[in-house]
Amino acid sequence: MMKQWRATILAIIFSAVFSGALNAHAAATGSTDFKETGKKLVKFHSALENVAARRKMTNRTFCDQTDAIERRILSDYGAIFVVAEAVLPPPVCVFKTASEVNQFQKTLKTAAEEISGAKIELQEAAMRSLLAAREEAWLENLDITPRAGAEAGRRSYEDTLRLWNSRFFPALKYWQTRGSLTVEDADAIFKLPMRQQIATVLEWEAQGMFFSSNFSKSILYSVAAPGxxxxxxxxxxxxxxxDNERVREILARHGWFRTVRNDAPHFTFLGLPEEDLPAHGLQKISAFNGEFWIPNL
Ligand SMILES: [Zn+2]
Incomplete structure (x- = not known):
């Protein structure tokens, strides 16, 4: 009996000391307990700094935190920066030119495969995992196929510009017919350098003038800004x-997750087990169209 009590008291003391140490650690690293899974939910900026240090990057945060566009890109698309070691994240938030993109893409180990009639190109480890997920899906009579052909995978800077314009121009026309913009407004934003054009679109969206394909949400949830x-x-x-939950589960088991809120068909190769995502600064949110793993900012 005496021994049992001593063991219990020791256990209480140990757990008090241990949880105190954990809390001190959390305060030091900017992390908090992740209640649901018992895993640590790390703040995204701490996770980012860890990645930059591990990869020996001089640019410690990938993005310029003083720039409104880069802050926005980081918060909307930033999950890509905490990917597994097997693949390379982009070195910057915003590629400014086509040649900057080409230069980066040349440094990647890539693989190309014909999938459902489209030539898909991805980083090697991402492709390997996608093919493994497809094989697992077939065992359950499911399929995982590319949306809109080759564009489902690799894109060039020019592709991102063309996609941006496919939303930008119809929205300019739409808001003119609604009387929210004048011909002069439209002409002026069209002539701006790309960076300022993006900034102006985001400012207008903050006032409720949205540029997605049905003018109901931000253009960034419809297409990415160029670069x-x-x-x-x-x-x-x-x-x-x-929209098949089982397909999403299979993709997740192979490191593929949806990381851009509201962009339902878009999966990102993180190459990490799902239970490790909170420790990489990502938090799971549930939307009407399922789950997304987004930066914990
Ligand atoms: Zn996409």
Whole structure:
């Protein structure tokens, strides 16, 4: 009896000391307990600094925190920066030119495969995991196929510009017919350098003038701003079967997760087990169309 009591008291003391140490550690690293899974939920900026240090990057945060566009890109698309060691994240938040993108893409180990009639190109480890997920899906009579052909995988800077314009121009026309913009407004924003054009679109969206394809949400949930797409890093794949929960589970088991809120077909190769994502600064949110893993900012 005496021994049992002593063991219990020792256990209480040990757990008090241990949890105190954990809390002190959490305060020092900017992390908090992740109640649901018992895993640590690390703040995204701490996770980012860890990645930059591990990869010996001089640019410690990938993005310029004083720039409103870069802050926005980081918060909307930032999950891509905490990917597994097996793949390379983009070195910056916003690629400024086509040649900057080409230069980065040349440093990648890539693989190309014909999938459902489309030539898909991804970073090697991302492709390997996608093919393994497809094989697992077939065992359950499911399929994982590219949405909109080759564009589901690799994209060039020019592709991201063309996609941006496919939303930008119809929205300019729409808001003119609604009387919210004048011909002069439209002409002026069209002539701005790309960076300022993006900034102006985001300012107008903050006032309720949205530029997505149905003018109901931000253009960034519809297409990426030029030079910012995760597809430029060959780590994103758009999936036709995205609304099948089982397909999403299989993709997740192979390191593929949806990381851009409201972009339902878009999966990002993180290459990490799902239970490790909170420790990499990502938090799971539930939307009407399922779950997304987004930066914990
Ligand atoms: Zn996509």
């Amino acid at each position: 910012t797409s995760q597809h430029l890093a060959l780590l994103a794949f758009d999936v036709n079967e995205h």
